[in-house]
Amino acid sequence: MMVRRGHLLVEALCALALSGVLAATAALALSGVRRSVRAADQRAESVRGGRDALLVLAALLRDAEGVRVEAETAIALSVRTASSVVCARDTLSISLPPVSAAADPAADPVTVRAQPVEAGDRVAVLVRDSASGTADWWRGEVDSVEVRRPTPACGVAAGWIPLADSAQPGIRVFASPSPPGAIAAGAPVRIARQGRLSLYPSSGEWMLGWRRCTGTPPRCGVVQPVAGPLRTPGTGGLRVRPEGPPGGVSVEVRVPGDATLMQTLVLLRAAP
Numbered sequence: 488m489m490v491r492r493g494h495l496l497v498e499a500l501c502a503l504a505l506s507g508v509l510a511a512t513a514a515l516a517l518s519g520v521r522r523s524v525r526a527a528d529q530r531a532e533s534v535r536g537g538r539d540a541l542l543v544l545a546a547l548l549r550d551a552e553g554v555r556v557e558a559e560t561a562i563a564l565s566v567r568t569a570s571s572v573v574c575a576r577d578t579l580s581i582s583l584p585p586v587s588a589a590a591d592p593a594a595d596p597v598t599v600r601a602q603p604v605e606a607g608d609r610v611a612v613l614v615r616d617s618a619s620g621t622a623d624w625w626r627g628e629v630d631s632v633e634v635r636r637p638t639p640a641c642g643v644a645a646g647w648i649p650l651a652d653s654a655q656p657g658i659r660v661f662a663s664p665s666p667p668g669a670i671a672a673g674a675p676v677r678i679a680r681q682g683r684l685s686l687y688p689s690s691g692e693w694m695l696g697w698r699r700c701t702g703t704p705p706r707c708g709v710v711q712p713v714a715g716p717l718r719t720p721g722t723g724g725l726r727v728r729p730e731g732p733p734g735g736v737s738v739e740v741r742v743p744g745d746a747t748l749m750q751t752l753v754l755l756r757a758a759p
Contacts (some may be wrong), residue, residue: 533716533745534742534745534747536714536715536716536717536742537714537715537717537741537745537749538749539714540695540713540740541738541740541749541750541751543713543714544684544695544727544738544740544753545753547564547566548562548736548738548755549753549754549755549756550566550567550756551565551755552564552565552566552609552611553565553679556727556729556736557683559720559725559727560685560686560720560725560727561683561684561685562683562684562685562727563681563683563700563705564682564683564684565609565682566682567601567678567679568600568601568602568604568678568679569598569599569600569602569604569678570598570599570678571583571584571597571598571599571600571658571675571676572597572598572672572673572674572675572676573670573671573672573673573676574637574640574647574657574673575638575640575641575672576666576670576672578668579665579666580633580661580662581612581666581676582637582638582640582657582658582659582660583641583658583659583660583676584597584598584641584647584648584657585598585637585641585647585648585655585656585657585658586598586600586655586658587648587649587655597647597648598658602680604629604632604658605632605680606630606632606701607628607680607681607702608628608629608678608679609626609627609628609678609679609680609681610626610627610628610629610660610662610676610677611624611676611679612624612666612670612675612676612677613675613676614667614669614670614674616669617669625666625670627662627663627664627666628662628701628702628703629660629661629678630661630662630663631661632658632659632660633658633659633661634656634657634658634659635656635657636654637656638657640672641657642657660678681700681705682697682698682699682707683697683698683700683705684697684713685698686717686720686724686725687710689712692715692716692743693715693717693718693720693724694712694714694715694716694717695713695714695717695740696711696713697710697711697713698710698711699711716742717740717741717742718741718742718743722741723739723740723748724741724742725740726738726740727739730752731752731754732754734754734755735752735753735754735755736752736753736755737750737753738750738751738753
């Protein structure tokens with residue numbers, strides 16, 4: 488009986504030791520799985536950041552008023568922020584109809600605005616020569632903006648907005664140089680914002696950032712993050728160059744920890 492008890496004790500100790508080995512092995516395997524999952528999540532997040540950067544770049548370039556590739560990792564551009572028509576003018580300013588809030592969803596509003604018009608924005612108005620009939624774009628820089636109840640010339644009575652939008656504020660734009668006298672009611676207006684897209688370092692990573700620029704020569708403000716992280720400039724985080732048909736721009740991005748090259752070719756539309 489003593490021998491049997493000895494065998495049972497040895498078997499129990501062996502079983503405990505084996506259980507410990509199995510538990511340690513399982514813990515190591517689980518830890519490895521967690522590391523793999525964490526690495527896969529980080530890689531997926533990094534790839535998403537690269538795709539976001541590519542989508543943002545393509546969208547901004549496609550809708551830009553003008554694009555200048557300053558270097559492989561920097562682009563200067565003017566992004567259209569509003570479109571409208573002149574409903575009234577004076578010697579200092581032009582007035583735009585209100586942004587319609589209650590118009591028929593099937594109808595196109597007269598004033599379309601992605602961002603509020605601000606000082607420093609660029610404004611372009613189509614001016615037609617009354618003698619020759621030729622048209623060209625007058626260009627200026629916004630000095631200030633006045634948001635107010637529309638005058639009769641820009642309101643319901645003149646047919647610019649529906650009655651339901653009669654309380655919506657109109658937009659009066661003061662610009663330099665002063666708008667020319669040849670600007671007529673109904674003239675198309677385009678408003679754009681200058682900026683610069685480039686890579687910049689942030690907390691040990693490289694991100695795609697946007698800086699708003701104003702004045703001539705342009706002075707750019709504080710960088711705002713757009714997408715990322717991307718690789719460093721020297722390892723292909725961002726590469727932009729003219730390519731393909733006239734007005735074509737090739738955009739390439741690479742993200743940390745992934746060998747995949749993400750690229751697209753953007754065809755720029757003609758500026759107004």
